[in-house]
Amino acid sequence: MSHDQQGDLSQFSMRDLFRMEADTQTQILTDGLLAVERLKGDAGALEAMMRAAHSIKGAAAIVGLDLVVQLAHGMEDSFVAAQQGRMQLTPNRVDALLAGVDLILQIARLDDANADAWLAANGAPIRTTLDLIANIAYLPEPPSSAPQAAMPAAPAAPTVPSTPPALPASAAPAAPGAPAAPLPQDAASAPPAAQAETTTAPTVTPLQATATADEGAAIPVARLPAPLKAAQNFDRLLSLASEARINAHQLHPFIQDLQRFKRNQSSLFSLVEQLHEAIANSSDASLKEKSLLALQKTHPLKQFLLEHIADIEAYERRTLAVSQNMVDEVLTLRMRPFRDGVQAFPRMVRDLARGMGKDVHLEIVGEDTLVDRDILARIESPLNHILRNAVDHGMQTPAERIAAGKPGTGTIVLEARHRAGMLSIEIHDDGRGVDLEKIRATVIARKMAAPQMAAALSPAELLEFLFLPAFSLKESANEISGRGVGLDIVHETIREQNGTVRLESELGQGFRTSITLPLTQSIVRALVTDIKGEAYAIPIVKVERVLKVPPAAIxxxxxxxxxxxxxxxxxxxxxxxxxxxxxxxxxxEDLPVVVIGSGTRRYALVVDAIRGEQSLAVQAIDPIFGKMRDISAAALLDDGEPVLILDVPDLLLSIDKLLHEGGLHQLARADHAGRRRMKRILVVDDSLTVREMERKLLLGRGFLVDVAIDGIDGWNVVRSGEYDLVITDVDMPRMDGIELVTLIKKDVHLHKLPVMIVSYKDRPEDRARGLSAGADYYLTKGSFHDETLLDAVSDLIGEAPL
Structure with missing residues (x-):
């Protein structure tokens, strides 16, 4: 613990300090027990556990927790016996010791007001745990090497009731005394009575609940309690640091002004020199003297400005460096080692696998990798889901693994590292993997894709189905998985953090999940745009492309x-x-466009201008405003201008709503100059073949062409754009061509727009109705050829400009 942290401890009571120490020491005990179970006789782990148990015992004695003193003393004796070779810490014994660790942690976290009542209410299970630890040497180990589910130790401590039954503290059991004699090496040397009582390993029931897929979390991460306003203080500190950086950037335009002044001054000095040379050729001595004096006075001015510009440029560099270092240091305060969020996972994986008759070891790589504390907290649940799925779905029993030519113990590797400015997390196992053909069959059976389409799906595309809600390959559900929830939650949570998740699998070899996340949510790299004269930023991870679209391409x-x-x-x-x-x-002009979204929800967002990329220090919007639609946060640009950061998922929902309501504005319709250069025609026909044939003919002649699929669509389009001609069919669903012509000719804004009717059926009544409605031309499809249509268009609106 650092000196600064030591200074903060004055605000905590002795009971608070004990809780803090218990958090730290129980984590050492948990890690050590998992290590000695995996690596038999790990001397280093045993030594660390002895010190941890001794520390807990001493601290508990100071605060008067005799029950914890007894538990820690019994555990310490067990570690001494194991260290001296008088006892092996077999899986069943590790179960009992882990139960003791959980009990210590639970007692440490009890509130003073309800501690006595809680201890009294849980007297029986507490006594069981104390007896197990006191007689740990007599716990038998089954001859089989396969893990047993007789003593599942739960990874999570249950919530302490806020109002426990009001029972006297004296109801809590007294622990048996610690054994004074050396502990026997195994159960065979125990007294006959003891052997009879321990033929099977007793079940640990105290204070524990079997973990389920929805409960998730393991023992809470050990952390030093932080002041209530720590988060607000950090946000304020980051805000001040970013403002200092902005102020440093504002020196740059001042320096540019000085450079312009220097150039103007140089021009003036040059003129003074030319004037002096001209006067030097004259005969006026007094004028020469004054001219020389003026020239001499320019030299120090020139040198003065040069020196001071150099000084202020150096000052700017120093200020920028200091302010950027300040921002970096503030961000570092927010970073936590990856271990802080995952240190409970090895215990959870071990207990979960053991409860299912499996033997699984979790290996964590990159524990020192720094991660933003908010991201670390939010990815704990997704990682929990992935690990549980790996144990339940992917890992075989020891017998199945040995039959497949693998070691009896399965391995899951959880690795974190920084890569390309992002946080990369990978979880891979050596289990059975996923049967891609089973996914394909499930997709077809649930009619999520046609058989022909499903057969063409790639492995990556098939694995994407695992992210869908309610999609599961298990035929029956248990408390761990099979309900079709888990990976969809993982996918959604990671996307909310501006991250991505990718799956890979090799049948019989294993499964891999790759997660990529920003290193921090406090600084975001964003694309800054102008929209209606205001600055808006889009997180760069949400931007697929930036381009310009000419109006003619719309x-x-x-x-x-x-x-x-x-x-x-x-x-x-x-x-x-x-x-x-x-x-x-x-x-x-060409429209600046930002492409956002993915798949079918992919849109080109048209903005006024694109300024470029900037790293923005994110500042939360005041809670008084609530959740602002389409906006996630705010920031300040380098020049001090405020900018709103767009919430892209929210933005996509707003776009979907506009599309559903049919209320989108038409873009580029004010391109009057373009319209004069390029005449625009609207083709309305319900036949795709006819629409495309007419569109290609007219495009080939140099016209701009839009299309509509029936009369209603044509009416909506023609009102939202400026057209030189409408070409429409007669027989169409929802609204026929005659009705469309009638509406156009009765509209006060459109009545002068030329309309041509093109029909397959040369029925006199249709021709009469069309011309009566106001059509300017009637052409039958059966009689016209390419030039006939183009000649008719030319007669109505003239040729397309070259």
């Missing part, structure tokens, strides 16, 4: 605008409309 279908992006029709959405800032004022 097409309209079903009142939605899109452009071709790598063979995909990508929908265009106005950022100003989504954020309810008004309608974009589009011009003839």
């Amino acid at each position: 097409h309209t279908l079903e009142n939605k605008q899109f452009f071709d992006f790598g063979g995909e029709h990508l929908g265009l959405v106005s950022a100003a409309q989504v954020l309810e800032l008004g309608e974009m004022e589009a011009g003839g």
